[in-house]
Amino acid sequence: MNHTEQDLVTEDSPRDHYKALVKRSPFYEKQVALSNTNKWHRWKAYTVADEIECMEQEYFAVRNSCGVFDVTPMSKYRIGGPDAEAFMNRLVTRDVRKIKPGRVGYTVWCNDQGKVIDDGTIFHLEQGVYLLCAQERQYDWLMLSALGFDVEISEETNNIACLAVQGPTSCATLKAMGLAGIEGMKPFGLTHFDFGGAKLMVSRTGFTGDLGYELWIDFDSAEALWDALFEAGKDRGIRAIGGDALELARIEAGFILGGVDFVPANQCVRLHHDRSPFELDLGWLVDFSKESFTGRTALLREKQEGSRYRLVKLNIEGNKPAHNAYVMNGKGGKTIGAVSSAAWSPVAKANVALASLDLTKRINDNNIWVEIFYQKELKWHRKWARAEIVKDPFWNPERKRVTPPADV
């Protein structure tokens, strides 16, 4: 069945989004009960916690025990039908045929100009059926891309609740919850369990760069899942976390965030303010051996002619996070870029940042400086700090990859 006007005006359809301007995930009440900071923000239509009790404790739960983050607002689309594989392969830059059923793949997708619309994950649910997850809403772009394909695209954002369960005790917690054999799942694996009659999907994925899983279930079973999870994790340091702790974890892991480290191309209006996969250090996701995918021509040209920007990870001297700092070629030199994400990393014990460098400028990789502004009781200070471009993520522990994970 292809989409008709009729489908689009039913309740809960993507076009009815305006009817509920603020939505609550099925885990909202659980988080409200725990919250003593009352700090929330909006992720698309949903209310999401910045912090539940204490950002630092939440962050350390992710790194030392088990942090649980509500990712229900994530945009989710189910894509099936005879042409689903061909459709996906034309949509994204990587070769979807290499993501086997039961596997998950990280990818980006671009517009015709080869600029990144969003990044996200493809869950290959069963042969030829996919779940595409992204931060931004994609229904429009998916429908627009569907011209000429026999595919069914359904909006699942408001049907599937999702929890990210991240940290070294996450596997043991899930095992204790009764997910037999979970320890055998490899990174980017995906499998299904029965949960009190509901279908529970578990993937070994996350946004923290650590050992971790994501649990996917329909809204009706969500609260029961939360309860079972926290019961199973209570001796394993489980803790609900907010977006602030996650933000620190993802910067350490070197993951980029739409709207922060790049402007999603479909929202970008100014020339050259968007980014290609190459410019986001994601060239490895681009597979030119595919005959056609959106952005291919522009990306091929970029590959031949060179990119305009380069995303780098910076290790900066001192301990003052380089929020919004300019990056300079030499101390006091010409501006060559700007920091998009910055943090003091407790695990790496380093002052880290993601920055975009302008390749039209002359850049000496070995003499990069940032100019950091920071405030102490409303008084601004300025500091020059040397920065080193590093290749690897600041946090990249062995346990992220090991199967089975240590039983802790």
Next chain:
Amino acid sequence: MTKQYDAIVIGGGHNGLVCAAYLGKAGKKVLLLEAADEVGGMARTREFCEGYRVSAGAHILHSLSAQVVKELALLDHGLDRSGHCLETVILDEQGAHVTAGRDSASGEGLSPEEIEAYASFKKKLRSYAELMQPMMRRRPPRVAALGFRDSVALAKLGWNMRFGLGTEEMRDFLRLAGINIYDVLDEFLGEGPASDKLKGMISLDAVMGSFTGPRSPNTVFTYLCRLMGELEGDMQLPVGGMGAVMQALANAAQAHGVEVRTAAPVSSIRTEKGCVVGVRLASGDDIDADIVVSNADPKTTFLKLLGAPKLEAGFANRVSRIRNRGTAAKLHFALRGLPKFTGLEEGQLRNRLLVASSSDFVELAFNPVKYEEVSDSPAIELVIPSLADPSLAPEGHHVMSIALPHVPYALKGGWDAEARKAFIDSVIASVERFAPGFTELVVDSELLTPADIEAQFGATGGHWHHGELALDQMLMLRPLYGAAQYTTPLDGLFLCGAGCHPGGGVSGLPGHNAAAAVLKNKKKGRAEAVA
């Protein structure tokens, strides 16, 4: 075994033929594949009922590029340009007709001032057309990366505008080019029934072929496009019909070594890694070539022959949104004798006759088409080609060819037999008002609605120009950004039909410009090299 060709041209419409001929002339080994049994596309001349032949779509030769005629030596290949230069008679029920030529007008009630106003208006607008003409004879400039030639072309246009026209006229050109013909006619031409007829004629010429009435924006621009034809040569009814012109083009192409194959519909354009490698015929045969030039309309080329999946999503979507709802229809009558028009001598019937008594008349005739209805008082362009070429009808008989600018592609309630008959009868009744006794002469008729034209000639929407000719689909936006210089996003695939700059009408310019683009195109480092 398939032969090897340098280039394949899909479609033997006049633009396909022109393009193939130029490519052949440049030494390329070219195969032209036409779906129908005959070349000529919408300008074919064929039998529509036993013993009567007529040009199916285009019936009047008014735009054929003189440059193309010369460079392809069409006169040596059978083109006959010696015929009568058509004037236009704007009909009047009482016989107070107005006859207009290029810059002359005559008729009851036309004062010398009105005639002078007409002449100077035509001259003024023709000077604008002249200004635009060089832009029509070359590929449109690229906006993103202006090449040297593009800059020169634009600089020339600017120079001619400023120094050719002068400041006053330049200002007027810029003021008029984007607005509607109705207001402009009111500004420049006289008042009264006779001048109204001149306005009706110009209105009809401005809107013919596009989804517009004289009050629609853009109609000065479409009129200027039409006027460019006056710079190329006489308006004629060619001997042998438009088909004879098509045959001359085919002869020229064949003389340059082009292999023309008819009844050979292409089912798909084959690609590998974003590069064209050839075509597949409906018969299942594959033919290889690194260059494929499509004379089919852009939607057919991209969405049917290539398929949206092979294009990038944004581009494919923009193709799907090309405006190409055709509104021009043809109605052919087989007649057992020559009709008598009140107040017209037999000799005057060799001209182009219009039912378009004023701009308002044309605007009112346009209105219903917006709501998928037909007017019961349609604007009409009428010719009797059998007067120029008696071989088109049995001895003593005649054919009448009528172009109707405002007929919906989809009629409310559908184009069933009843609706067709009712419409044909209403046109007969319209003609009867000017030519009493006409109804009795009708032996048979053929109605080609835009939907019929689409079905029989392949152009999506049955559109005269393969896509609306308007400011949003002109120059570097024609047929759409990303394929506006006859090249396409696919290496080796080119467009050459009326959907391209400068648009439709039997001009040969899209075909000419496309051939230049093909010959100039250095192979991009064929895509897979980097992969």
